[in-house]
Amino acid sequence: xxxxxxxDSLASWPPLARLVRNLSRRDFLKFTTIAGSGLTLxxxxxxxxxxxxxxxxxxxxxxxxxSTPFVRIDTDNTVTVICKHVEAGxxxxxxxxxxxxxxxxxxxxxxxxxxxxxxxPTYGNFAFGPKGNVQGTGGSTSMANxxxxxxxxxxxxxxxxxQAAANNWKVPAAEITVSEGVVAHSSGKKATFGELAAAxxxxxxxxxxxxxxxxxxxxxxxxxxxxxxxxxSKSTGTQTFAIDVMLPxxxxxxxxxxxxxxxxxxxxxxxxxxxxxxxxxVVQIPRGVAVVARDTWSAKKGREALQVVWDESGAEKRxxxxxxxxxxxxSGGADAVKVEQKGDAAGAFQKAAKVLDFEFEFPYLxxxxxxxxxxxxKLSPGKCEIWAGCQFQTIDQANAAQAAGLRPDQVxxxxxxxxxxxxxxxxxxxxxxxxxxxxxxxxxxPNPVKLIWTREDDITGGRYRPATYHHVKxxxxxxxxxxxxxxxxxxxxIMAGTPFAGMMKDGVDPTSVEGGTSEQxxxxxxxxxxxxxxxxxxxxxxRSVGHTHTAFVKEVVADELAAAxxQDPVAYRLSLLEEHPxxxxxxxxxxxxxxxxxxxxxxxxxxGSFRGRGVAVHESFGTVVAHIVExxxxxxxxxxxxxxxxxxxxxxxxxxxxxxxxxxxxxxxxSAALYGKISLTDGRVDQSNFHQYRVLxxxxxxxxxxxxxxxxxxxxxxxxxxGTPPIAPAVANAIRAATGIKLRKLPFDLAAAKAMKT
Amino acid sequence: MAIKLTVNNQPQELDVxxxxxxxxxxxxxxxxxxxxxxxxxxxxxxxxxxxxxxPTRSCVTPVSAAAGKSVTTIExxxxxxxxxxxxxxxxxxxxxxxxxxxxxxxxxSALLTANPKPTDADIDAAMSGNICRCATYxxxxxAIHKAADSLPAKS
Numbered sequence: 001x002x003x004x005x006x007x008d009s010l011a012s013w014p015p016l017a018r019l020v021r022n023l024s025r026r027d028f029l030k031f032t033t034i035a036g037s038g039l040t041l042x043x044x045x046x047x048x049x050x051x052x053x054x055x056x057x058x059x060x061x062x063x064x065x066x067s068t069p070f071v072r073i074d075t076d077n078t079v080t081v082i083c084k085h086v087e088a089g090x091x092x093x094x095x096x097x098x099x100x101x102x103x104x105x106x107x108x109x110x111x112x113x114x115x116x117x118x119x120x121p122t123y124g125n126f127a128f129g130p131k132g133n134v135q136g137t138g139g140s141t142s143m144a145n146x147x148x149x150x151x152x153x154x155x156x157x158x159x160x161x162x163q164a165a166a167n168n169w170k171v172p173a174a175e176i177t178v179s180e181g182v183v184a185h186s187s188g189k190k191a192t193f194g195e196l197a198a199a200x201x202x203x204x205x206x207x208x209x210x211x212x213x214x215x216x217x218x219x220x221x222x223x224x225x226x227x228x229x230x231x232x233s234k235s236t237g238t239q240t241f242a243i244d245v246m247l248p249x250x251x252x253x254x255x256x257x258x259x260x261x262x263x264x265x266x267x268x269x270x271x272x273x274x275x276x277x278x279x280x281x282v283v284q285i286p287r288g289v290a291v292v293a294r295d296t297w298s299a300k301k302g303r304e305a306l307q308v309v310w311d312e313s314g315a316e317k318r319x320x321x322x323x324x325x326x327x328x329x330x331s332g333g334a335d336a337v338k339v340e341q342k343g344d345a346a347g348a349f350q351k352a353a354k355v356l357d358f359e360f361e362f363p364y365l366x367x368x369x370x371x372x373x374x375x376x377x378k379l380s381p382g383k384c385e386i387w388a389g390c391q392f393q394t395i396d397q398a399n400a401a402q403a404a405g406l407r408p409d410q411v412x413x414x415x416x417x418x419x420x421x422x423x424x425x426x427x428x429x430x431x432x433x434x435x436x437x438x439x440x441x442x443x444x445x446p447n448p449v450k451l452i453w454t455r456e457d458d459i460t461g462g463r464y465r466p467a468t469y470h471h472v473k474x475x476x477x478x479x480x481x482x483x484x485x486x487x488x489x490x491x492x493x494i495m496a497g498t499p500f501a502g503m504m505k506d507g508v509d510p511t512s513v514e515g516g517t518s519e520q521x522x523x524x525x526x527x528x529x530x531x532x533x534x535x536x537x538x539x540x541x542x543r544s545v546g547h548t549h550t551a552f553v554k555e556v557v558a559d560e561l562a563a564a565x566x567q568d569p570v571a572y573r574l575s576l577l578e579e580h581p582x583x584x585x586x587x588x589x590x591x592x593x594x595x596x597x598x599x600x601x602x603x604x605x606x607x608g609s610f611r612g613r614g615v616a617v618h619e620s621f622g623t624v625v626a627h628i629v630e631x632x633x634x635x636x637x638x639x640x641x642x643x644x645x646x647x648x649x650x651x652x653x654x655x656x657x658x659x660x661x662x663x664x665x666x667x668x669x670x671s672a673a674l675y676g677k678i679s680l681t682d683g684r685v686d687q688s689n690f691h692q693y694r695v696l697x698x699x700x701x702x703x704x705x706x707x708x709x710x711x712x713x714x715x716x717x718x719x720x721x722x723g724t725p726p727i728a729p730a731v732a733n734a735i736r737a738a739t740g741i742k743l744r745k746l747p748f749d750l751a752a753a754k755a756m757k758t
Numbered sequence: 759m760a761i762k763l764t765v766n767n768q769p770q771e772l773d774v775x776x777x778x779x780x781x782x783x784x785x786x787x788x789x790x791x792x793x794x795x796x797x798x799x800x801x802x803x804x805x806x807x808x809x810x811x812x813p814t815r816s817c818v819t820p821v822s823a824a825a826g827k828s829v830t831t832i833e834x835x836x837x838x839x840x841x842x843x844x845x846x847x848x849x850x851x852x853x854x855x856x857x858x859x860x861x862x863x864x865x866x867s868a869l870l871t872a873n874p875k876p877t878d879a880d881i882d883a884a885m886s887g888n889i890c891r892c893a894t895y896x897x898x899x900x901a902i903h904k905a906a907d908s909l910p911a912k913s
Contacts, residue, residue, distance in 0.1 A: 089855030089892045227851060234856025235847040237792020237832030241857060244791035252786070277775070295786040296795075297778040370796050370804060370857040370891050419794070419857030420891050455797040656851060660897070664854060667893020690801040690889060699882035701895035 070153040071100055073161075077181070077194030079104065080112040081150065084123035084135055085142035086391050087113070087230065088369075088418040088425075089664070090720040091657035092142045094228045096150055098654050099143075102220045103154030103212060106193065107181035113229050118393035118413035136392040138426050138541065140621035140718020143653060147716055155209040157200075164200040165191055214713045220653050228657070230417065241419045242374040245387045247448040250376065251280060253439045254299045254452060256306050257288040260315035260683040261462055262536045265289060269307035276302040283442035287431065290439045296452060316536030317683035320467060324361055327469035327533060332488035336529035337507040339489075340518055343525030348484035352475030354564055358557055359471050361745045362549045364464035364678035365542055366693060371419020372458045373432035377440045378448035379404060384411045385448075388433055389418025391426035395499070399430035403437040422668065423541040427463055428498040459693050460685040464678050465542030466491040466533075468549045472517065472557055475525075480565025482576060484525040485518045487553070492539050493532045511541060515550035515620055515725065517557060520583070521576040537680070543668055547620040547725040552746070555616035555729030559736065569615050569733065570596055577617075583624050586646045586710060587617040590626035593708050594644035600630070602737050609634045612738025616726035622717030623649040627666070627726045629702070631734040636750040638674060640702040640731055648710035650717050658719050659707045665723020666705060671696040673728035675747050761825045765790070766834025776822035780814075781805045783821040784831060792832035792860045796889070803888030806861040807831050813868035815887075832860040839870035842905035850901045854892035862888045866902050874909045876902065 072080040081097040093113035101111050116123045116135075124132025127141035158178055165183045166173040168191070177184050184190045219226060233239040258264070270282035273291050278298025283290050289308050293299035318326075330336075349355055375388035377400070384404040390396045393413050401408040418425055425432075436451040443449065453461065468491040475484035493509040495501050503510065508530055518526035542548060562572035570591045577584040591597070596615070605611040610633045617626035630642040645662050652658045675694035679686045687693040732743040741753050760771040765788060772783050779798075784790045784807070793816060796804030800815035807816045808830040835844065843866045846852075853859045862885070869876055869884040876884065881902050890898070 089853075091854070227848070228853070230856060231848045231851050231853055234853035234859050235844050235863060237860045239856050240791075241794075243795065246789055246791070295774075295778075295782060297775065297782040297786070301775075368891060370802070370855065370889065371794070372796075418855060420855040422891070452795070455799070455802075660851065660854060660894070663896050664892045664894070667895060668891065670893075671891075689799050690797050691799065695889055695891060696893060696895075697886045697889060698895040698898060699886045701893060701899075703878070705896055 070150065071157050073157060073193050073197045073200070075194045075197055077110055077192045078112050079106050079110050079193060080114055082116045083113050084116040084125070085137040085146065086115070086389060086415055086418050086421070086425075088137070088389065088391070088421040090142070090661060091228065091654065092137075093230050094226060095143050095654050095657055096146050097229060098219055098226050099147060099150040100154040102217055103151050104158045105178040105180070105218075108219065108226055110181050110193070111229060115415035118390070118397045118415070120394050123393070134392070135394040136426060138391065138423065140623065140720045140722060142718065142720075143716045144622065144718060151211050152209065155211055156206060159206045159209050160200040160203050161193055161196045163203055163206070164196040165189075168196075168199065214651065221651050221655065223655060225656065226654050239417055241371050242376060242388045242416050243371055243419070243450075243452060245376040245416070245450060247376065247378060249446070250448040250450055251292045251294065251443070252296045252299045252450050252452060253290045253292045253436070254303045254454065255285065255288045255290045255435055255439075255457070256303050256308055257457070257461065258310050258312070258315065260310075260312055260317065261538060263310040263312040263315040266309040266311040273302040273306035276305055278302070281443055282306065283439060285435060285438035285442055287435055287438070290435070290442070292439060292443060292449065299452070300454070315683055318535070319681045319683065320363065320679045323467060323533070323535060324469060327467075327490040328359070330531050330533070331469060331471045331490045332529050333531065336488060336531045339508050339513050339516070339528040339530050340526050341528075342518070343484075345484045345486055345525040345527035348525035349473065349475045349486070352483055353478040354476040356474045356476070356557075356560060356564060357472070358474075358553070358560075359744060360469070360549070360553050360556075362468040362552070363676070363746060364467045364537065364539075364680075365548075365672055365676045366459050366464055366678050367422040367424035367542055368458060368693060368695060369418070369420030369422055369424055372455055373425070373453040374451060375433045375436040376448055376450040377433070377436035379437070379440045380446060382406065382410055384437060385414065386411065386433055386436070387414045387416055389421060389425055390415045390433070391418065391421050392430065395428065396430040396433045399434050400437045403434045404441055422543040423545070424463060427540050428500060431463065455690065456688045459678070459687050459689060462538035463540040464537065465548055466494065466512070466539040468512075470549065470553045472553060474557055474561055476561060476565055480567055480572075482521065482523050482561060485523050485528070486526070487517055487528045488531070489513050489516075489529070490531045490533055492535050492537070494539055494541055494545070496532060511546045513550065514546040515554065515618060517554045520554060520580065520619060521558065522579055523576070543665070544620055544721040544724040547618065547721070548672070551616070551618040551620070551725030552729045552732070555618065555726060556732050556743070559614070559729075559733040560742070573615070573617060580619070582648050583617055583619055586624040586648050587615075587626045589708055589710060590617070590628050590644055590646035591615070593646065593706060594628035596628060605632065607634070610738040612734040612736070614730045614732065614734030614737055616730035616733065618722075618726040620722045620725050623647065623719060623722035625662070625665075625722045625726050627730040629727070629730045629734050631731060631738060633735055633738050633750065638731065638735060638748060638750070639700070640670065642704040643702045643706070643727070645705065645707045645723070646710060647707065647719070647722070648712060649719050649722070650712050650714035652709045652712070653716055655709055658709055661719040662707045662723040663705055665721065666727045667696050667701055669724040669727035670700070670731070673731055673746060673748055674700070677747050761821055763821075763824045763826065764828040766829070766831060772821060774821060777820050779817050780807065780819045780821045780824050780829065781816040784816065784829070790831050790833050794857055794860055796858065796861070801889070802858070802861075803865060804858045804861040806864040806888065808864060808868060811868070811871065813865050832864060835863065835867060837867075837871070838909055839874070839905070840867040842908045843867045843870060843901070846901035846905040846908070850897050850904060852894050852897040852901050854894055858888060858890045862890065862898055866898070866905070869902065870905055870909060874911055875906050
């Protein structure tokens with residue numbers, strides 16, 4: 001998601017305002033160490049200077065408390081990187097330790113990763129704003145945000161280990177070398193980090209350290225294999241997710257939620273639910289009615305038996321067909337707000353030799369992570385503990401505090417590995433966490449409560465990628481040059497009405513329009529508007545957010561403009577990218593590796609099949625990705641045979657993780673292109689589980705995926721999301737090349753598109 | 759009456775609702791949490807265990823149907839195919855979020871036990887019931903082939 005500087009808007013949001021502390025000065029690169037029982041070396045970045053002295057935020061008045069380092073070197077010779085970002089599959093438990101290991105000259109085998117506590121600004125996300133007042137993972141920012149901090153953390157730790165060795169051996173520090181986790185001197189003296197950790201922890205902090213020049217990197221960016229630190233636990237069933245949390249006397253809860261968004265409880269008859277063996281309580285909470293039981297099966301059976309009458313007077317009762325009809329009507333209308341106005345679009349259209357007109361529709365999409373939303377909450381006097389795959393730790397902390405009637409600092413967050421999230425667990429109301437806390441509070445007993453959403457809860461429960469409508473007009477000159485673009489976007493705002501509303505500029509939600517045509521391609525005349533739809537369906541950022549639809553529009557339009565201009569799709573794009581050299585370079589690399597200049601047998605391929613090749617390039621979250629795909633279309637069904645990907649993400653810290661994220665982004669995007677759709681009839685969600693909300697399976701994954709990483713010495717950007725936006729348009733363009741069918745709605749329905757005049 | 763079954767070679771007695779899915783019996787009552795809940799309708803494969811060696815969706819299998827049988831979960835996976843699969847999974851860094859991988863590994867090891875040298879079509883047939891939202895499918899396929907390469911062909 002796109003979250004530049006959210007702090008100021010968040011600081012005024014009541015639940016969080018209590019959390020944000022006034023800092024007199026934040027001294028980014030000063031360090032403090034705390035030797036926990038004299039055995040370990042802790043390095044804290046940044047430490048907070050208070051009253052001229054160094055303290056560590058969050059543990060004031062508790063000397064010796066050792067809860068907030070970035071790197072911990074234990075006497076058992078392990079080096080643990082404390083990760084402030086959630087590991088949800090994107091590989092931060094590998095990428096972040098790699099940054100530390102590099103500057104520390106550690107051996108990869110001694111590296112470990114663990115989640116940090118929820119604590120700002122120590123663990124704030126500085127990509128969300130310079131004050132670090134929000135801890136969270138999103139917008140593919142984890143590596144970019146931690147890069148500088150963790151390089152320094154590694155370098156300082158190294159310097160202190162070296163100094164400890166120099167003191168022990170009575171030799172100059174400059175004569176000491178460090179390699180693969182061994183500190184050595186030419187005299188033959190050697191020591192491990194673990195052997196030096198206690199002594200190092202007692203040393204003063206060096207004033208400054210020199211970071212490596214990228215040419216000196218031995219681990220980062222090299223093809224030396226850095227195995228994921230979580231592969232073993234995730235291949236043996238030993239990784240603990242929130243759903244696996246088992247606490248003494250813990251109860252399991254499920255919540256019956258309204259059948260339509262916005263409905264409220266009118267009356268509850270708990271008798272049948274309470275009669276189910278194992279059910280211990282039925283409690284009303286703000287979001288519905290919870291059945292609390294001794295195990296999951298009892299909770300589920302109890303919920304099935306529960307009788308609730310809903311007051312649906314304030315509920316959203318429109319269906320998605322009606323919504324899209326309305327979106328078309330309000331597009332570019334009286335309520336449209338200006339996103340961009342440059343040149344003279346109206347005049348340019350009048351002079352244009354050709355004007356092409358496009359309408360696109362994108363459905364609501366559920367994130368559907370494999371681990372449904374789950375959180376465990378334990379309340380005790382003056383204290384609340386949360387176990388979850390938290391994606392917005394301090395927002396979750398603040399929301400949990402409000403639900404529990406406590407202060408945020410009385411809420412302890414244990415961030416566990418998330419079984420996927422794709423944005424779903426980063427929501428401003430912390431829905432599932434607040435439910436767990438509310439249930440525990442309503443119970444009024446000391447029992448910890450584990451809330452489990454079923455798959456049906458997940459698919460029907462809202463917080464979808466907003467349904468979106470685009471209307472685009474593009475004008476071409478006689479020689480095919482793009483001279484004017486008009487683009488009108490209609491959807492619900494993700495930010496309006498949330499703590500993120502302060503990030504909206506001039507009434508525009510950036511997450512609705514980011515990645516638009518006139519933003520990423522050069523055009524002299526542009527008129528872009530956005531109209532906020534008011535719908536009672538809860539929405540959220542979904543892997544790559546606004547780019548999920550803007551990239552499709554931009555790249556399908558670009559392809560059809562190239563065709564209208566009689567030009568090659570790659571060459572045409574390059575002509576629009578003269579001021580976007582990174583995008584141009586990525587596109588060229590993909591084209592070269594895919595053999596774009598070689599003839600491709602487009603069209604009828606025998607057996608009633610058609611083959612086609614398509615391209616798309618898009619920048620999101622500071623990373624540029626181009627995909628070139630080859631498809632076979634048979635009886636309206638699409639098989640993606642080959643994907644050639646080029647990516648520029650700055651320094652690829654762990655190239656194999658970058659490749660994994662490109663593969664993942666491709667697969668996630670293909671699910672949406674081919675199948676993904678949440679529709680509503682009279683306000684009720686039509687889909688309930690994977691039989692109706694289809695997702696990509698192994699037999700549908702492209703058999704050939706080739707990924708090429710652009711060499712770079714720029715600081716790293718993210719890779720979790722950017723692989724997703726360009727895959728659907730690349731496939732749509734390949735389908736058009738193969739069959740002539742122009743796709744204007746997702747998911748793809750070739751028969752419907754063929755019947756529709758465009 | 760308690761239901762008697764064997765789980766990971768240990769005899770167990772479960773005094774639970776006979777209709778309780780095996781998934782919840784082994785997770786909630788035996789604290790074997792490696793087996794995951796994903797859909798509850800045998801649509802995603804996250805809950806796959808072996809019952810008498812056969813890959814089975816435990817989320818739709820009543821615990822009573824496993825009475826007297828031998829259940830193997832990811833925690834008890836052993837034998838040459840299981841070990842080869844797990845080694846290949848780690849060797850190729852298959853997992854991302856990892857939540858579905860227990861089920862993927864149980865399906866893959868059952869496939870290799872029955873068919874030590876599967877073709878891509880065999881892999882599609884055996885593995886298409888296991889969803890991975892991180893789309894680790896390319897690596898799952900590669901890891902199954904890698905595991906197969908490390909196993910002797912069935913005599």
